[in-house]
Amino acid sequence: MNRRVLRELPTLWRSLLPPVTLGVATAAGAIVQWALLSRVVGDVFLRGALLSVVGPLLALFLAAGALRAVLAGAREATAQHAATRAKSITRERLFAHLTRLGPAYCAGERTGELVNTAVAGVDRLDAYVGRYLPQVALSVLVPLVIAVAVAPADLLSAALLLVTAPVIPLLMALVGSYAEGRIKLQWEGLSRLSAHLLDMLQGVSTLALHSQTTAEGDRVARVSERHRQRTMAVLRMAFLSGMALEFLIAAAIGVVAVTLGIRLLNGGISFERAFFVLLLTPEFYRPLRELGGARHAAMEGTAALERIGAILATPAPPASAIMPDAMSPAPLPDAPLTIALHDMSYTYGDATRPALDGVSFTLRPHTRTALVGPSGAGKSTLVNLLLRFIELQAGDITANGISIAELPPEHWRKLVALVPQRPYLFAGSVAENLRLAKPTATDAELARAAERAGAAEFIARLPQGYDTPVGERGARLSAGQAQRLSIARAFLKPAPLLILDEPTSSLDPESELLVRRSLETLSRKRTVLVVAHRLSTAASSDQIVVLDCGHVAEVGTHADLLRRAGTYARLVGAVSVSAEVEVPT
Secondary structure, three states, X not given: OHHHHHHOOHHHHHHHHHHHHHHHHHHHHHHHHHHHHHHHHHHHHHOXXXXXXXXHHHHHHHHHHHHHHHHHHHHHHHHHHHHHHHHHHHHHHHHHHHXXXXXXXXXXXXXXXXXXXXXXXXXXXXXXXXXXXXXHHHHHHHHHHHHHHHHHHXXXXXXXXXXXXXXXXXXXXXXXXXXXXXXXXXXXXXXXXXXXXXXXXXXXXXXXXXXXXXXXXXXXXXXXXXXXXXXXXXXHHHHHHHHHHXXXXXXXXXXXXXXXXXXHHOXXXXXXXXXXXXXXXXXXXXXXXXXXXXXXXXXXXHHHHHHHHHHXXXXXXXXXXXXXXXXXXXXXXXXXXXXXXXXXEEOOOOOOOOOEEEEEEEEOOOOEEEEEOOOOOOHHHHHHHHOOOOXXXXXXXXXXXXXXXXXXXXXXXXXXXXXXXXXXXXXOEHHHHHOOOOOOOOHHHHHHHHHHOOOHHHHHHOOOHHHOEOOHHHOOOOHHHHHHHHHHHHHHOOOOEEEEOOOOOOOOHHHHHHHHHHHHHHHOOOEEEEEOOEHHHHHOOOEEEEEEOOEEEEEEOHHHHHHHOOHHHHHHHHHHHHOOOEOOO
16 A cells, blocks of 8 residues: 555655665765774784874875765765655545545545645655655665675675675564554544544534533543553563564674684784774665664554545546546536436445436526435435536436536536535635635625625624634534525525535524525526425425435425425425425435
């Protein structure tokens, strides 16, 4: 899964080349530096050379050390740049893919978990990309470079280094396979904790109402404690494996040092060569030691990458894919729109029966069609198909004879305005929320849309007018005010198809009257589909489409359908008998 994600970041590999190159150059600097030092020590202590003789060598030694420091700093900087770039690209691609998957996918996932993946999960790539990936390459290249440098001085020592080196990666693989499972559980626990905390914070008023804040607090404490225990288990494993790694490296260096000492006493190698090899031996194992540390630091990134990869591997609806350059989408149909639904069918993945099955009817220009039916009849599915949040599995939807499947979803949605039952407002200002419908809208256009939506008066009373923050989900506004902002957005977007999801069903009588007047103005000269929950809404429509169990049960006017005494008449009768004002949904 990691490889899949990394393959989707082609610029990543190019950005990793500089830190790897600089790391190899740093190792080459170490070879030069220790060669100079061994020469100086040999000249001074064995041959009695004066400072004037070894001075140039000492200057070169210091210059090599300074160069190593510069190269090491540059390596860290370029590695961090690669990590930052990888995080930016991954987050962009993850968000883009989630938007292509659409609301249907996101509705089936926990919001807190997705946010944790997109924010904290992507941040975990720092250690994985900035430290671990470059270190993997350096753990192969640097020991080879040092072994090649050691071989002319002492072939036996070079062979000994190459023989002992594989033991360390083998240990890391054995320990890592166990630790990786623990870290994956830790990451999954953190994601669940994030999702639960978001749910709790969004529902804190409900918890307070039912006196469950203490109970939920205890539950969070238990989940947090389990996460702490998993984290401590992972840390213990990291410390133990680090200790074992250091012991093995120290033992390997000791073997080389003892071998050199015995051979030096026996005259099998000169002091200068033995000293040079001994100085380079820690440099040989240094990349392997750093790989061990980087691997543990990167394991959380590995766990996060699995989740990121799973999301990116989820296939988006076919029509959401970007069209090849050779294919040009069909031209946008001109307003006014005639929307024809032809034998539409859709079945959700885990469902035993279709949500819609063979649905056909027509929305004519400058008319209002009410969509009614009992709960589970397929009304929401039909609206999601019209909005291209999900894609048809059979049948077709045409706009003035053009199949909307031939249009990129973002182009089609320019022709559709939606006023939902519960509008979503972001935690920005009034103006920022209105400009979602038209980012280039001027202040005058905002004021005109607000006036037509009946929102201008309450906006003027806000502390900062159009610059007033509305709070998350519009928390600082009443339901009626939020709904009027949603209608103002629809006014800003001159879309010929208007979909209304009974936007007055949860309002008080005064707000409902204001909103209904705004909707009457908004609906003029548009093709309108109303998901009707109220009898009065359906009765005043030009056409009523009755859905039942995914099928079109009836189509006609209010009077016609009452005369037929079918499904619609039974719904009306149920309303009359129970003295309710809403059609069952």
